Amino acid sequence: MSGNTSQARTVESTPCAIRRAPARPSAxxxxxxxxxxxxxxxxxxxxxxxxxxxxxxxxxxxxxxxxxxxxxxxxxxxxxxxxxxxxxxxxxxxxxxxxxxxxxxxxxxxxxxxxxxxxxxxxxxxxxxxxxxxxxxxxxxxxxxxxxxxxxxxxxxxxxxxxxxxxxxxxxxxxxxxxxxxxxxxxxxxxxxxxxxxxxxxxRLGAxxxxxxxxxxxxxxxxxxxxxxxxxxxxxxxxxxxxxxxxxxxxxxxxxxxxxxxRRPGEEVEEIRHHHANPMEVWFLFIGTGIALGGFLWQILPVWQDLRQAFGEWAIERDLLWLAEPGPAWLMSVHPERREVLVWLDFFLIVAAMLAVMALYAALLGATTAAAARLAGRAGADSGFARRFTELGYQYAPVAMVSLAVGLGTALFAPLQLLGFGPEAVRAAKGLLFAASLVWSGWLGWRILAGQGLAASRRWLPLLPGALGSAAIAFGWWPALFGL
Ligand code: SF4
Ligand code: SF4
Structure with missing residues (x-):
């Protein structure tokens, strides 16, 4: 009897001791x-x-x-x-x-x-x-x-x-x-x-x-x-x-x-279905990418001077001479001491150019996302078109973020030059960062499609429009990253 009791105590006490031991927290x-x-x-x-x-x-x-x-x-x-x-x-x-x-x-x-x-x-x-x-x-x-x-x-x-x-x-x-x-x-x-x-x-991409x-x-x-x-x-x-x-x-x-x-960076976007996906946010991603790109492109594209010339001649022909006058300094750059004075004509052209690039990119990214959502639907993805569209729009987040940070923050790489790296090394660093963002966007597209219920073999086709959209963003920022 006593032997049995003792054995029972031993058997019971072991799991209890394990249960009571405080779980060691992971690092x-x-x-x-x-x-x-x-x-x-x-x-x-x-x-x-x-x-x-x-x-x-x-x-x-x-x-x-x-x-x-x-x-x-x-x-x-x-x-x-x-x-x-x-x-x-x-x-x-x-x-x-x-x-x-x-x-x-x-x-x-x-x-x-x-x-x-x-x-x-x-x-x-x-x-x-x-x-x-x-x-x-x-x-x-x-x-x-x-x-x-x-x-x-x-x-x-x-x-x-x-x-x-x-x-x-x-x-x-x-x-x-x-x-x-x-x-x-x-x-x-x-x-x-x-x-x-x-x-x-x-x-949403954050860790x-x-x-x-x-x-x-x-x-x-x-x-x-x-x-x-x-x-x-x-x-x-x-x-x-x-x-x-x-x-x-x-x-x-x-x-x-x-x-x-x-968490793993990008996890929330990979599982965006469970994290309150929002159409306005997706459109902002498209619009924001376009307007930032427009703000950069008007300054460097040679066609800008031709446009300015043509618009100026058109204004003179119609006696719209006020377009050649500078506007208020709170609205446009008026700095004669630094030899930079914008006139109304410049102001309207800059705003129009930025809005045009914005509209172009919003339409382009909207179209590629719509194509991805449509193809995903045909391949058997669940839920309706609008939901698939919103979810797939988030795949552009990495490439848009890196474009904005690297394209507009070009001085970020100045320390590399101070450390003795040449322009080739700086270009390579930018290229690597950008390539990583393209791969990441592709990966997010892949995972979002998985979340929509598509087997791996059926995800390739709906993934293609997303890759095209990312390539279009990369193409737009190319001059900022690597020069014309
Ligand atoms: S959920 Fe609100 S209160 Fe909590 S950390 Fe975020 S901002 Fe602060
Ligand atoms: S960046 Fe804007 S949103 Fe963030 S704390 Fe500053 S004011 Fe608020």
Whole structure:
């Protein structure tokens, strides 16, 4: 008897002992817990980071206005004006875009002085409810188009006054909107920020996700109640794009709430069906790619001068002499001291050229995506055409992001030259990055088609239009990346 009892105890005690032993967290879990703990502990200190960033932002934006003109040919470390330009366009712009792949919208939650100023201003304002017009999903797209086109016509990359006007104006708009609307929220960041919209789309590719520990059914939802400054119902959160990674919903000790999770870059897009795919976002991806490309192409294509000449002659024939007059400096570049004065004719031509390239690329990418969705349907993919279209549109995210970051942030590669690498090596680095984005876009297309229920052997044909669309984006950016 006693022997049996003893044996029974031994048999029972072994599994109990195993069950009680605390599970050893994996290295990834340990890392995410450590990051969560760090940010939760130091959350209050973020205000100091934001204040410091505000000072840096103001210095970079307005500092050059209070210093003498930079001597011709001055380098980034010779004078504050080229230095500020390098920081803005060589570092900040491309690095913030590329950083979303690793850390999502950490720029927004941890560093951005604009969003922080909008939220700070909100404490003192009337805190009106967020109106319906502001919630229209096209509003940040409009805001993005206005800022991008204005940036081109005033020469935001070449003139410190223009940079001060565009960035200072955006900061002022953020503070005013923040002051007026929402109750302890960031209405500007969710509904109007042109940069946030771009970062939001690309953050879906990121390796970081804030995921509810217990997700309630019902899908992604908008709420002005709760802890989230960008109005995410954190218990139903499915998508990354509106999450600015502020850590306010994170409590490592609680059973509920939200937890930081590391994931494979691109995972959310691969499984976009389960992450609140959005047609407006997809159209923005097409439009944004086109307008950025238009802003670049008008400056370098030889046909531009011919167009300008022809339009000028047409205006003179009709006695439209005011078209040869400069417009206001807040609308177009008027800098006689730097031998750059745009007239109304230039202004209209630049805007028309940018909108034309935008329309062309939106139509092209829309057509390739529609073809992919149609072919996928014929091959047996599930769900309707509109849903397949929206899901497949996301495959362009990597190639669009790398084009924007590398094409517009050409100074990103300047350090390579400082380190002694020649132009060939720089071109090779850009080419590699770009080739990687093309492959990634193809892979995402492949995985999205798998999510639509297509067997591997049936995915090749619907994949082709996506590859064509990516090739069209690459073709457009080719002069920026490798020269004409
Ligand atoms: S959404 Fe715009 S203003 Fe808000 S934190 Fe991000 S970049 Fe800054
Ligand atoms: S979901 Fe959480 S981490 Fe993301 S913005 Fe909202 S409160 Fe901040």
């Amino acid at each position: 990834v879990t340990a890392l995410t817990r450590a990051v969560e703990g760090f940010f939760v502990r130091h959350r209050r200190r973020l205000a100091a980071v934001h204040a410091a960033m505000f000072v840096v932002f103001m210095t970079i934006i307005f500092g050059p206005l209070f210093t003498p003109e930079a001597p011709p040919g001055a380098g980034a470390f010779d004078h504050i004006t080229p230095f500020a330009s390098y920081v803005l366009w060589g570092l900040w712009f491309p690095l913030v875009f590329l950083s979303v792949i690793v850390t999502g919208r950490s720029w927004c939650g941890i560093l951005c002085p604009m969003g922080a100023a909008a939220e700070w201003g909100n404490r003192f304002g009337p805190q009106w409810g967020i109106p319906a017009w502001m919630r229209w999903e096209g509003l940040p797209v409009v805001s993005f188009l206005i800022v991008t086109i204005l940036g081109q016509t005033v020469g935001v990359r070449d003139h410190p006054e223009a940079a001060a006007g565009v960035f200072g104006g955006t900061m002022a708009a953020a503070v005013v909107v923040g002051f007026l609307y929402g109750r302890r929220r960031r209405a500007w960041c969710r509904h109007m920020c042109p940069i946030g919209l771009l970062l939001g789309v690309f953050s 970081v996700e804030f995921q509810p520990k217990l997700r309630l059914p019902g899908g992604e939802a908008y709420t002005e109640h709760g802890v989230c400054p960008t109005m995410i119902d954190v218990t139903r959160k499915q998508e990354s794009r509106h999450c600015i990674e502020c850590f306010r919903c994170v409590n490592p000790e609680a059973k509920g709430g939200v937890a930081l999770r590391l």
